[in-house]
Amino acid sequence: MGCTIGLHGVLVGAGPGVGNHVAKKFGDNHFRVVLVSRNQEALNQYVQELKSEGIEAYAIVADAANPLSLTEAFDQIKRNYGTTDVLVYNAAVLKSGKPTSLTAESLVSHYQVDVAGALHCALQVVPEQVKQQSGTILFTGGGFALYPMADHASVSIGKAALRNLAFTLADELKPQGVFVGTVTIAGAVAPGTHFSPERIAEKYWELHVNREEHEIVYS
Template sequence: MNKKLIVVVGAGPGVGNNVAKKFGSNNFRVVLVSRNQESLDQYVNEMSAEGIEAYAVPADAASPASLTAAFERIKKDLGTIDVLVYNAAVLKDGQPTSLTSQSLMSHLQVDVASALHCALQVIPDQAAQQEGTILFTGGGFALYPATAFAALSVGKAALRTLTFTLADEMKPQGIFVGTVTIAGNVAPGSRFAPERIADKYWELYEKREEHEIVYS
């Protein structure tokens, strides 16, 4: 039986890579997507050393064209994407009046619009096989907005809404959409250790019941 394929957009040493490792250790092939090829190569080497079949494809979450090219390459080389995890966000502080319409839109491109764009790259194939999973990394700011992180709060609230509306639309096509709302600061060795959070992505994938897990 062929291994299933997971793509993690927003690979990195925190949540992204730990989600990739969780699925990889459960017989998934893993594709890591982020901007820096050198870092991606390092992550792939680390996972390969753990017996995980991993690949690296660079792309910029701020650029839909870059993401489109990455997904075309992945589908051409590796086939249908069974699970998409979108883990990218602009983690920058700033009160509402520090923003301009242009800067807010640049945040929302990465935080929300590119999440939808990536989903649209995988939905046709998933719908054709009547099976698939799309998971978004949410944040506690969606529930409790922070004045000091206004743009991120707006973005996470919008991403949460996207999750629930997309989940409702995709359910008849066999596609499960969910989000892990991380209501705390990710830190190794704490309750918010990335490997503990990664378990919740696997829980959503396996159970396919609730569309949100609030990790607090």
């Protein structure tokens, strides 16, 4: 289905919540999707679920904490599926804890996944997107970027940095035809509520299609 149209999306940080629902949303709109996460067994299950709904889906194992692992994954994606038209970065370390419970080392290890991994993935797709003067890069943000809390210090710091990465990347890449945006989820994701993954996934599609505002705060 996706192959005939040739649109190709990559989602880093696949999982049963927002990630897989975003993949489904793009798949329903004629994208073939490649899911990336650390767990091969879980990935296989996610791919089967998408395929059962008529979506062309593939899986590649990579660790968002490991730049070399991500580089190898995107090299494989380029070889097998071509240019990434849409990249969604949905990986994060969601660990609670006050600032004084952190160490410099633990904060940096979280930052590697929350922010540096997002930049690294973007850098894997930007050259080809710039070359074709089109493409979309979307990040999963969080309300702690706007309203930091002591009990969630690391996530608050990471999401604030990710938000700034989205805005600065957007500023740099917009003249070259590449759109960058972030969905700032200001609430706890839960099925059957206002913060259901299905509702939130709609906002990623909205950003991709409209290409106007660089942030949707979902509250």
